Amino acid sequence: MQLFNTVMAHAITWVPRALVQKISRRYIAGESLDDAVGRIRQLNSLGFKVTIDVLGETVSSIQQTENTADEYRRVLNAIQDHGLKASISVKPTALGLLLDTQHCEQLLGKIVTIAERHQTLVCMDMEDVSCTQKEIDLFANLASGHTNISLALQAYLQRTYQDLDSLLLTRSSLRICKGIYLEDRSHLVDKAWNDRSEINPHFMNHIARCFEMGTFVGVATHDIALIDQVIELARSRDIDKTMFEFQMLLGVCEPLQCKLLGMGFSVRIYVPYGKDWYAYSMRRMKENPQIAGYILQALMSR
Incomplete structure (x- = not known):
């Protein structure tokens, strides 16, 4: 599992921005207060x-x-x-x-x-x-x-x-x-x-x-x-x-x-x-492989 998470953390860089936004909706409340x-x-x-x-x-x-x-x-x-x-x-x-x-x-x-x-x-x-x-x-x-x-x-x-x-x-x-x-x-x-x-x-x-x-x-x-x-x-x-x-x-x-x-x-x-959802999402996913694993597993299960 640790190897999977690490691979996912590196692979996340190649995920299209629109897809990152879709995934991030579960982890970010939105753009507005x-x-x-x-x-x-x-x-x-x-x-x-x-x-x-x-x-x-x-x-x-x-x-x-x-x-x-x-x-x-x-x-x-x-x-x-x-x-x-x-x-x-x-x-x-x-x-x-x-x-x-x-x-x-x-x-x-x-x-x-x-x-x-x-x-x-x-x-x-x-x-x-x-x-x-x-x-x-x-x-x-x-x-x-x-x-x-x-x-x-x-x-x-x-x-x-x-x-x-x-x-x-x-x-x-x-x-x-x-x-x-x-x-x-x-x-x-x-x-x-x-x-x-x-x-x-x-x-x-x-x-x-x-x-x-x-x-x-x-x-x-x-x-x-x-x-x-x-x-x-x-x-x-x-x-x-x-x-x-x-x-x-x-x-x-x-x-x-x-x-x-x-x-x-x-x-x-x-x-x-907030509007800076992309930078937050990428940082969380790249710097914490476990979270990257959670996110991509959730994506694949849909």
């Missing part, structure tokens, strides 16, 4: 919480960053107006982290402030390793004045052990994922670029540290073996179910999502929307 609201309502009605992501992380002008910030304000208003059980996920590069760090912090600060007023959570996503320290510094600045912001950490980076040690002292909520960006191998945990299962022990170490420190943690994975280990660890340490949640992508492993929900666990679905 209205599309996303409709999808979120369905998920909420089933018992799922949601994290909303506005697609588009490559910006080349300050005006583009302003437009992205305006869209997030619209999202926050929609969450409030429709009573959605939803938080938001923000990529700092979409707000100009690599263009003007100070301006990015101002924009994100305004978003977090509005979200705080609406009692909505904001997760700051982690991007490629060239952004890691900048994003941790940005998070530290904002978390010092706000309690509704959390940070994603990538288990496949060696530095995450040290980053986690300092972040746990702040008692801020965290999100642990394996990581999907293609990196310089010198930054990665051993063999992580060859076999993603090699990341699992590191992932579990980070989850265990969050449990130990009483920090709320989002467990972001579709790996069944990992999920089973997290459940067993939580039970063995008598960790209350309110101290963690499982986070999964829209349209991926839906039976597993429902199973976890039925077991009484909190499950949050990552719901992306």
